[in-house]
Amino acid sequence: MKKFVTLFTDSYKELRRVRTITTAAMFGALAIILGMFSIDFGNYIRIGFASIPNGIISYLFGPIVGGLFSGSMDVLKYLLKPNGAFFPGLTMVTLLSGFMYGCFYYKKAMTLKRVLISKFIVMLLCNVILNTICLSILYGKGFMVLLPARALKNLVMWPIDSMIFYSLIKALDTMGVFQVFKKTQAADIK
Incomplete structure (x- = not known):
């Protein structure tokens, strides 16, 4: 239980770092660009890749930052490209999905099994229901x-989403992109 609580406190502490805010801003710009290229099938079905930056932010900074980032990106993307009526409930669901991804990914080893389970739970609870x-x-x-x-x-x-996200995270990790964040997090734990 203590590890679960520290998950949230550590994620909350990430909000005070300039590196967190600037990284979130860069991934926010990427999420907006990816959001412009979604494919709509009527009012009810949309296929897009704007959730990838949301998952990366949740992986790097945890459930608090991930939830806030996902919710704010939902509102910002709507303001830039309105598609239908604005409904706060949909924003809250997006916030919940970022929060849930943060609970699954933050400070944990990224495995295909973890990604498949987290994507399934988020898709079932948030997207479908x-x-x-x-x-x-x-x-x-x-x-x-x-x-x-x-x-x-x-x-x-x-x-499809699971394999794309897992492959991207592993590729970025192999290239050393996330090393700066892991060093900062390790220094905070000590």
Whole structure:
């Protein structure tokens, strides 16, 4: 239980670092650019890669920073490219997904199994259930009408998103991109 609590306190401490804010800003710009290239299938299904920077921020800085980053990026992307009506519930679901990724990834070894499990849980809880409830409220459609297409899309995208994210994290880690952050985190633990 103590490790779980320190996960949040350490992530909260990351907010005070200039390196965290500047890194989040750079990945935020990348998330906005990737968000512009999403593919929409009607109002209910969207395929995109803007979640990759959200996952990287959650991996580097934990659940608090990851949740705040994901939520703020959702609002910022909407302000830059409005697509439908703004619904705060969808922003809260995005915040929750960044928070959950931070709980799975922060200060933990990145394995394919961990990525598959975390992506499955986030896709099931956030994308399929909570987002479908929000879309049902927003557009006045029945939950069960929207659910099959959204569940199928997420089931198909689950291994694809997982492999892309895992491969990218491993490649960046192999190139030494994350070494600066790991050294800072190790110094904080001592």
